[in-house]
Amino acid sequence: MKLLSGILILIVAHFYPHSDIEVKHVNSVQLTGSVTGKVVLAQKNSTIRSGGRLYGRPSSSGSRKAVTDSVLIVITGSMPNPVSNSKSDQILNQKDQKFTPGLLAIKQNESVRIVNSDPVYHNVFSLSNTKKFDVGRRPKGEHYTVTFDKPGVVDVFCDIHSNMHAVIHVLPPDAVAWIKVKSGDPFHFAEIPAGSYQLTVYALGYQEASVNIDVSSGDENQIGTITLNS
Numbered sequence: 001m002k003l004l005s006g007i008l009i010l011i012v013a014h015f016y017p018h019s020d021i022e023v024k025h026v027n028s029v030q031l032t033g034s035v036t037g038k039v040v041l042a043q044k045n046s047t048i049r050s051g052g053r054l055y056g057r058p059s060s061s062g063s064r065k066a067v068t069d070s071v072l073i074v075i076t077g078s079m080p081n082p083v084s085n086s087k088s089d090q091i092l093n094q095k096d097q098k099f100t101p102g103l104l105a106i107k108q109n110e111s112v113r114i115v116n117s118d119p120v121y122h123n124v125f126s127l128s129n130t131k132k133f134d135v136g137r138r139p140k141g142e143h144y145t146v147t148f149d150k151p152g153v154v155d156v157f158c159d160i161h162s163n164m165h166a167v168i169h170v171l172p173p174d175a176v177a178w179i180k181v182k183s184g185d186p187f188h189f190a191e192i193p194a195g196s197y198q199l200t201v202y203a204l205g206y207q208e209a210s211v212n213i214d215v216s217s218g219d220e221n222q223i224g225t226i227t228l229n230s
Contacts, residue, residue: 032191033215037223039071039201041183042230070103070203071228072169073187074178075213077197089113089145092156092166094122099156099166103204105178107171108151115143123159130154130170153202167204199223206230 090110093100095117106112116122116138124144125134130152135144137160148154151172158164171178176197181187183203194217200210206228213221 031194031217033194033217033219033221035075035189035192035199035213035215035221035223036186037199038186038225039073039181039183039203040225040227041071041203041206042227070101070180071183072103072105072178072180072202074105074169074171074200074202075176075189075192075197076172076174076200077176077193077195078174091115092124092168094118094124094158094164097161097164099164101180102166103169103180103202104166105169105171105180106148107175108173109147109149110170111145111147112168113143113145116140121160122164124156125159126154126156128152128154131168134159165204167202169202201226201228203228 090104090106090112092104092112093115097118097120104112114124114135117140119140121137121139123135123137126132130150131146131148131154133146135146138144148168148170151170154168154170156166156168177189177192179187179189192215194215197213197215198210199213200208202208207230209226209228211223211226213223215221
């Protein structure tokens with residue numbers, strides 16, 4: 001009897017595409033909303049500490065405007081996002097004595113290939129609790145792959161060039177969506193399942209900020225402008 005019922009449902013769905021069966025599916029798809037807003041990075045003139053000789057030394061923040069202009073926005077919720085089983089590596093390149101990108105978001109268990117595209121030696125390392133590593137001195141064309149098995153923030157430096165600093169965000173399992181934008185540009189998350197979430201904003205050299213959001217079905221949640229201070 002169950003088999004016969006299943007066959008009848010398939011026949012109805014095929015020959016009557018506008019039946020109640022399709023309507024129920026469409027209704028389930030519509031149980032999502034969107035989140036929009038904008039992030040602005042406040043100007044800063046303070047001295048920051050970056051890499052070089054493992055413990056860092058002061059470096060002017062003015063030369064790092066291109067790096068700190070990137071903003072990472074992450075939405076986390078109660079629905080776990082499975083850790084990655086991706087076979088392809090993310091790339092953290094070294095070009096013109098800076099990291100590209102300066103702000104990188106990856107899933108837990110993803111790997112990052114650290115590539116030297118400069119005609120000089122680099123020695124990339126991190127002392128972060130999330131992941132400690134030291135790739136050693138690498139000439140142009142060489143690369144080294146690091147796998148990140150714990151969520152958290154990883155500060156990356158070069159032991160040779162004190163101005164080089166990048167941040168790798170290993171996203172938590174409950175991250176449902178994320179996006180990277182420039183300071184002052186609007187952001188838009190579409191098709192976020194209805195529910196309660198936390199939206200967190202990160203930028204290199206700035207304090208993070210978080211807001212709680214409630215996403216309703218079919219609605220656009222406008223959170224306005226978030227300003228990050230150093």
